[in-house]
Amino acid sequence: MSVEKSTKAARGTVQCENTNIHLLKANDFVADSIRKEMHRTKTLLINITSSAGSGKTTLMQKTAEKLKDKITMAVMVGDLETERDAERIRETGIHALQIVTGGICHLEAQMVHQVLDQFDLETIDLLFIENVGNLVCPASFDLGEDYRVTLMATTEGDDKPKKYPKMFLTSDMMLVSKADLLPFLPFSVEAVTKDAREVNHELEVLQISAVKDEGIDEWCDWLLQKIADKKAL
Numbered sequence: 062m063s064v065e066k067s068t069k070a071a072r073g074t075v076q077c078e079n080t081n082i083h084l085l086k087a088n089d090f091v092a093d094s095i096r097k098e099m100h101r102t103k104t105l106l107i108n109i110t111s112s113a114g115s116g117k118t119t120l121m122q123k124t125a126e127k128l129k130d131k132i133t134m135a136v137m138v139g140d141l142e143t144e145r146d147a148e149r150i151r152e153t154g155i156h157a158l159q160i161v162t163g164g165i166c167h168l169e170a171q172m173v174h175q176v177l178d179q180f181d182l183e184t185i186d187l188l189f190i191e192n193v194g195n196l197v198c199p200a201s202f203d204l205g206e207d208y209r210v211t212l213m214a215t216t217e218g219d220d221k222p223k224k225y226p227k228m229f230l231t232s233d234m235m236l237v238s239k240a241d242l243l244p245f246l247p248f249s250v251e252a253v254t255k256d257a258r259e260v261n262h263e264l265e266v267l268q269i270s271a272v273k274d275e276g277i278d279e280w281c282d283w284l285l286q287k288i289a290d291k292k293a294l
């Protein structure tokens with residue numbers, strides 16, 4: 062099913078192409094049916110991606126605290142093992158479900174589809190998928206989301222968009238997270254934004270700090286606007 066081929070791209074560099082065509086076609090078919098279901102129930106579906114430790118779960122907690130009295134929100138969260146993230150999110154009082162992938166480095170549409178009946182979609186305005194933490198595999202799998210949002214933490218270094226272009230190319234928004242650490246790190250928001258926009262010139266960029274509550278109100282306003290747009294469809 063998976064065919065790996067390598068071609069010489071430049072001196073000293075080997076370019077690998079991974080063509081999981083059948084797997085991705087099957088995934089896209091299921092993603093389309095998720096998208097149709099979300100259209101029917103008018104539920105905004107957001108796929109949150111990033112490296113491990115960039116602050117996805119913390120952002121889910123913070124977003125739940127800010128929005129749970131205004132809208133109905135739920136989260137499904139993928140990890141290789143443990144239910145720790147779902148437990149953290151549940152502490153805020155919202156419904157969260159853990160998908161344990163058992164070693165698979167990304168969520169696939171079929172995994173999301175299988176657990177959809179555990180969410181009362183008719184009543185949910187906003188459903189987040191916190192994807193498995195890495196900037197590689199999750200980029201290739203459409204989960205039927207309305208928007209893909211990628212966190213880029215200041216602790217990761219500002220050179221990632223050009224190293225992992227597919228993730229930034231397929232994202233709608235880049236959240237520069239852990240902005241409170243900027244004074245202590247050699248990280249340029251300007252440089253990371255420039256690189257990311259050279260990959261995807263339509264990418265929206267917002268700087269946030271979950272611990273200092275910076276940019277979180279703007280993030281929540283963006284979400285509320287997208288929820289309203291979806292309901293108006």
Ligand SMILES: Nc1nc2c(ncn2[C@@H]2O[C@H](COP(=O)(O)OP(=O)(O)O)[C@@H](O)[C@H]2O)c(=O)[nH]1
Pocket residue numbers: 111112113114115116117118119120194238239240241242269270271272273
């Ligand atoms: N300084 C700082 N640390 C953060 C922020 N957001 C998350 N963290 C910390 O980063 C670590 C990883 O966060 P987590 O939400 O588990 O990341 P995930 O693996 O992407 O879900 C935890 O120790 C968090 O407390 C932030 O805005 N600023």
Ligand SMILES: [Mg+2]
Pocket residue numbers: 117118119146191
């Ligand atoms: Mg997490």
